[in-house]
Amino acid sequence: NAGVTQTPKFRILKIGQSMTLQCTQDMNHNYMYWYRQDPGMGLKLIYYSVGAGITDKGEVPNGYNVSRSTTEDFPLRLELAAPSQTSVYFCASSRGGDTGELFFGEGSRLTVL
C-alpha cells in the first residue's frame, strides 16, 4: 500500500494564480482531510470529507475549495492565491468511527510570492 500520496511536494505560485493540490489514498478510508501547518501554529483543519460526495468546512476554509468524487481522491483547490496561503499542506485519511488515527501524506510546501 502506498498510503496517502500528495502532489506536488513543492510549488511556488504568484499572487492571484490558482492551483490544485492532489491527494489520493489506497486504504479505502471513508474520511479524508486537508490541514495546513504554519510554524508554531500546529495543524489547522481546512476541509474534511466523510465519504464520496460529502464535504464540510473545517477551521480555516476561506480561499480553498474541495471535492470528493471518489473514495480515493480528495483534491484541494486554491483560487486567487495570496501570501497568507504560504504554508505546508497535509492531506490525511482515517477509517473513521471509533478509530481516529490519521494517516498523513508527506506534505506539500506551497509558497505564494
Next chain:
Amino acid sequence: GENVEQHPSTLSVQEGDSAVIKCTYSDSASNYFPWYKQELGKRPQLIIDIRSNVGEKKDQRIAVTLNKTAKHFSLHITETQPEDSAVYFCAASLGTASKLTFGTGTRLQVTL
C-alpha cells in the same frame, strides 16, 4: 469550538531523562486524545492515544494520562533517546467525524 493549549513550546532534556508535555482542552465533551510525533521534514505519525473512559495508557517508554475533571492530558516519555527528538502534537476531538483540534506543538530536543 474546541481549543487545545500545549506547553511547553520547546523542551530540552539530556539523554536518559524523562520528558513531560502537557495539554489542556476546552470542550468537556471531547472524548479522544491522540499524540502525534513529527520528525524534521516528515509527516506527523500517531504514537499513542487515549479515550475518555481511560485514565492512563502506556506503550513501552511512552505513556499518556488524562484528567477529565481538569480537562488536561499529558505525554510522558521515559529514558529519552536521541531519536525521540521531534515535534510532538497533542489533539482532541469529539463526534464521529474524527475532527481533531491540534495543539501548537512541542519541540523536544534530546541531548547527549
